[in-house]
Amino acid sequence: MASRAVIAGIGQTAFGRLPGRTTESLNIEACRKALEDAAIEKDRVDGLLVKVPTSRVEMMYGQKLAEAMGMQPRFGGVFDQGGASNISMIGIAAMAIEAGQCEIALVSLADNPKTGSRAAYEKPWGDAADLGWSSVVAGYALIARRYLHEFPNAEELFRDIAIAARAHGAENPNAQLRKPLDTATYEAANWIVEPLRRDDCCLISDGAAAVVVMSEARAKELDVRAPVPVLGIGQGNSSSDVTLRADLTKTRADVSAATAFAMAGLEPRDMDCAQIYDCFTVTVAMTLEAYGFGSFDALHELGRAGGFGVSGDLPINTSGGLLSETGMPGMQLVLEGVRQMRGDSVNQVENARKCVVSNQGGIMHTHSTLILGQ
Amino acid sequence: MTDTPAMSPTETYRANLAERRLTFQSCRACGQTWMPARSECPNCLSPEFEWCEAGGRATIVSWVVFHVAFDPRYEDRLPYNVALVDLEEGARMVTNIIDLPDGEDVIGRTVTLEFEHDLERELPRFRLAD
Ligand SMILES: [Zn+2]
Numbered sequence: 353m354a355s356r357a358v359i360a361g362i363g364q365t366a367f368g369r370l371p372g373r374t375t376e377s378l379n380i381e382a383c384r385k386a387l388e389d390a391a392i393e394k395d396r397v398d399g400l401l402v403k404v405p406t407s408r409v410e411m412m413y414g415q416k417l418a419e420a421m422g423m424q425p426r427f428g429g430v431f432d433q434g435g436a437s438n439i440s441m442i443g444i445a446a447m448a449i450e451a452g453q454c455e456i457a458l459v460s461l462a463d464n465p466k467t468g469s470r471a472a473y474e475k476p477w478g479d480a481a482d483l484g485w486s487s488v489v490a491g492y493a494l495i496a497r498r499y500l501h502e503f504p505n506a507e508e509l510f511r512d513i514a515i516a517a518r519a520h521g522a523e524n525p526n527a528q529l530r531k532p533l534d535t536a537t538y539e540a541a542n543w544i545v546e547p548l549r550r551d552d553c554c555l556i557s558d559g560a561a562a563v564v565v566m567s568e569a570r571a572k573e574l575d576v577r578a579p580v581p582v583l584g585i586g587q588g589n590s591s592s593d594v595t596l597r598a599d600l601t602k603t604r605a606d607v608s609a610a611t612a613f614a615m616a617g618l619e620p621r622d623m624d625c626a627q628i629y630d631c632f633t634v635t636v637a638m639t640l641e642a643y644g645f646g647s648f649d650a651l652h653e654l655g656r657a658g659g660f661g662v663s664g665d666l667p668i669n670t671s672g673g674l675l676s677e678t679g680m681p682g683m684q685l686v687l688e689g690v691r692q693m694r695g696d697s698v699n700q701v702e703n704a705r706k707c708v709v710s711n712q713g714g715i716m717h718t719h720s721t722l723i724l725g726q
Numbered sequence: 727m728t729d730t731p732a733m734s735p736t737e738t739y740r741a742n743l744a745e746r747r748l749t750f751q752s753c754r755a756c757g758q759t760w761m762p763a764r765s766e767c768p769n770c771l772s773p774e775f776e777w778c779e780a781g782g783r784a785t786i787v788s789w790v791v792f793h794v795a796f797d798p799r800y801e802d803r804l805p806y807n808v809a810l811v812d813l814e815e816g817a818r819m820v821t822n823i824i825d826l827p828d829g830e831d832v833i834g835r836t837v838t839l840e841f842e843h844d845l846e847r848e849l850p851r852f853r854l855a856d
Binding site: 474475476477478479480481482483484485486487490493494495497498501542543544545546547595596600 | 736739740762763787788789790791792793794795796797799800803805806808810818819820821822831833844845847849851
């Protein structure tokens with residue numbers, strides 16, 4: 353793009369069980385804090401993009417939120433790709449700004465399946481419902497089983513991904529689950545849907561997170577304290593139901609990453625850390641491979657050597673990810689990418705200059721990629 | 727003249743199952759076969775299709791074992807399996823494997839169709855052939 357976009361501010365609520373809060377209220381808190389962080393007044397915002405909550409899907413949610421925030425945005429509404437929506441909306445905001453459709457956009461996500469409805473995660477599927485076919489975790493288990501068929505020692509990679517996320521979450525005062533994980537605990541935990549164990553599965557959380565997007569030039573004019581440039585964005589959508597996907601262990605994450613890396617003019621080896629959507633451990637394994645961070649064997653070896661830790665060769669999910677910080681679908685990973693680039697993460701990677709963030713939605717139906725850097 | 731409303735593809739599929747016939751759709755224009763039921767060919771978008779009956783042989787693509795029942799009707803059946811199988815004729819479906827052996831990788835194994843009367847329906851399940 354001719355003029356770069358930046359993330360000018362970030363904001364979030366507490367994560368966990370937040371009874372008595374609507375998703376509008378959570379979104380407003382995250383947006384208010386993101387605006388404070390960017391030191392931008394609300395009246396300057398002319399774009400508002402939001403993901404519809406899974407706990408209660410309703411029409412015109414973007415407009416309902418704008419009303420609650422006293423806004424009449426030039427550009428705004430809901431974009432629905434499940435968990436991939438966050439990064440996709442940051443991309444849409446950047447393109448809208450470049451095309452003169454708005455100047456300063458808020459992109460926000462709130463959800464409250466912990467105190468509200470988690471029906472979206474547990475519902476029965478189609479005509480096979482009478483065969484007991486239900487839930488998101490079972491869809492991922494179907495993928496994980498096939499992955500284990502192809503790579504019989506993948507369980508060790510799943511375990512090392514979970515252990516890294518939980519170690520990072522333990523250091524993060526905002527994390528919902530601050531209990532580190534060890535091999536014995538991982539192996540002793542109950543199956544949820546086999547081959548996925550309890551600690552392979554993300555948390556269920558209430559919460560919200562938001563970012564302010566504007567052009568780099570605008571951020572300079574407004575004297576924004578710590579703008580983080582958006583270097584690359586991309587999408588790739590597998591779209592078909594998991595049961596119909598020709599190859600269960602292939603998604604369009606590779607297309608999404610290739611688009612983002614090409615835009616940034618960078619390669620996986622240029623990344624100092626990665627925030628990888630970890631709704632389930634198998635998702636991280638597949639995403640890292642699709643992004644070009646290495647073959648299964650290389651990733652397996654990296655995990656065994658502690659390479660996913662903050663001082664490892666490929667630090668991942670440095671705020672704890674969905675497995676430990678919050679199960680909220682994806683925006684928290686963008687916020688952690690921004691903190692790493694600003695140098696103020698609680699698990700700061702030394703001299704981190706470039707970070708890739710992945711988001712995905714459904715049962716690997718959608719995927720989006722963001723590259724941040726200084 | 728009676729004006730019988732046309733059945734949707736899903737209703738036709740269910741009606742065939744009720745007669746213990748497992749059926750899939752096949753495109754008259756391009757020959758694509760598919761499940762679950764839908765009104766247009768996902769390959770060439772033609773609305774012209776015919777119903778074909780499955781011979782009953784299939785291959786396991788993947789399977790899972792539920793240890794938590796999200797569906798209360800399956801609470802007293804835990805643990806239970808759900809599998810994904812490719813019919814010999816090409817279409818793919820979700821099913822259960824009857825008498826699934828414990829601790830064995832069954833991906834790629836051949837299975838054969840066996841209807842079971844369950845939940846007040848005729849449900850298409852499969853059993854390992856070898
Ligand atoms: Zn066709």
